[in-house]
Amino acid sequence: MRICVISFDFWNYDAHIVDELRKKGVDAHHINIGAYRHRNFPARLKNTFSKIILQRNLKNEMRQKMILDELGKLGKQDQILVINPELIERRYHEEIKKFTNKYIAYLYDSLARCPADHLVDLFDEIFSFDKNDAQRHHFKLITNYNYLSEIKIQEKAIYDLVYLASFDNRIFLLSKIIKKLQDLKLSCHVVIVGKKTWKKNLNLQINPSITYTRKRIKHSEIPGYYSKGRVLLDLTRDNQTGLSFRIFESMALKKKIITNNPTVKDYDFYNSENILIIDEDLSNFSTAFFETPYQDLPPDIYRKYTLENWVETVFNL
Template structure:
């Protein structure tokens, strides 16, 4: 069987899908368009002028040409999975479909955040983790997946109670400020890492004014790779997971926590509806964080039953998506 995955893959999640397929003996390939960018300053300048005066994004056109050229070399595929369909023109998606009898997409974002309704008719199957979109459009329900290797809590020696990593976001930072005050009241050890542009560092300090941010806050401009993330996670008993505006499903943070047997503190009420939910492992807090209790961090993690854990692994995910 030949399967091709086409995606932007900015955060390096999608490569795990291809690796899982290869482990199953499938001839799988990944066309990753994020690696296609402007080669020099002149190209960037020309593209900026083109977008301004001609309303044409030359970099986007370059990436879509790269996808079609790559498919031409690979030849017909039994199945093609397109992630981030918003990055493609409708004409490109129609051309991609010529290379397979089964074109699939999985929506990493809700349609509220990334509207792509005008392109979804091209696909033979649409998967989504967002409960609102699933109910409204009859998409196939599918969560994100566990891609990290399972590491029991007993093999780790966390020194912190809570760790959180996030991109700069005004809405979430307001909530984080309340969380920080609560954690300090409980005398808990924690660390927050914010990824953003250099110009945002001053804004960040304004959010945490009158708080000793140097004791818990890390600001960096470079994103944290998948290879680095587990090392940060392993140093903490629990991970904080906050919803983005327009999000109604579970983020990858939840599944990363499951793989490393980390507790979760979250504002996502919908997590209570999943079969792995356990209040001893997952604390759902209100909008003021007033219901977060110190005892949550003092009790040990309770192991998730194997049959439930397997349902959320990348191995089971690819079986379901590609009907293996």
């Protein structure tokens, strides 16, 4: 069987799908449009000029042409999975679809944040991590996956709470949480990543507990980063009901987690001893949650959220 995954893989989560497929003996390939780079400085300058003057992003066009070039080399695929298809224009989707017998989409964002309504008729199957979208549009609901091997970290945590995320408006709630932690005399370590981190000065979000960086953290370093904390923090983006990867990373690392996503209580792995759903005013945020140990999940529930099960479900293996 031949399967191709197409995505903009900023955090390198999608590459795990291809690795798992290969473990199962599938001839699998990943076309990461996020990995496309300008050939040289003049090409970058030309793209900048085009965006400003012509309102045309040449880099996006080249990324999409790259997909067709790569598929031309790979040949016909039994299945092609596109993650967040709104990043690709319809005319390119129509060409991509010619390379496969089964065209699948996975929406790892709500339609409210990343509209893809105009593309849904192109796909044979559509999976979504967002409960509201799945119910409203009759998509197949599936969560993100646990890509890590199950492991209980032995070394003692340095901080009470750790958080790693991209720079966006979650920074305002984060600042309130840090203040709450300080009031409770609990420590935290926060890293905010992204090209827009310079905006912290405009928003006056200067806090010694927060490290801002434009440099992308290597995917392989994420588990080590989370191992430094007793508890992980998960903050949802606007218009998001789906579960982030942090929920599943905490599951694999056997770490407790604090989240502002109320839908987590609807899943069979939910345990109030492991997961604290914070109130909007943070009134239920207390030291008590930090003082009790993580409770292991039953093996059958744990496996349900592994990458292996995700791959078997999406590709019907």
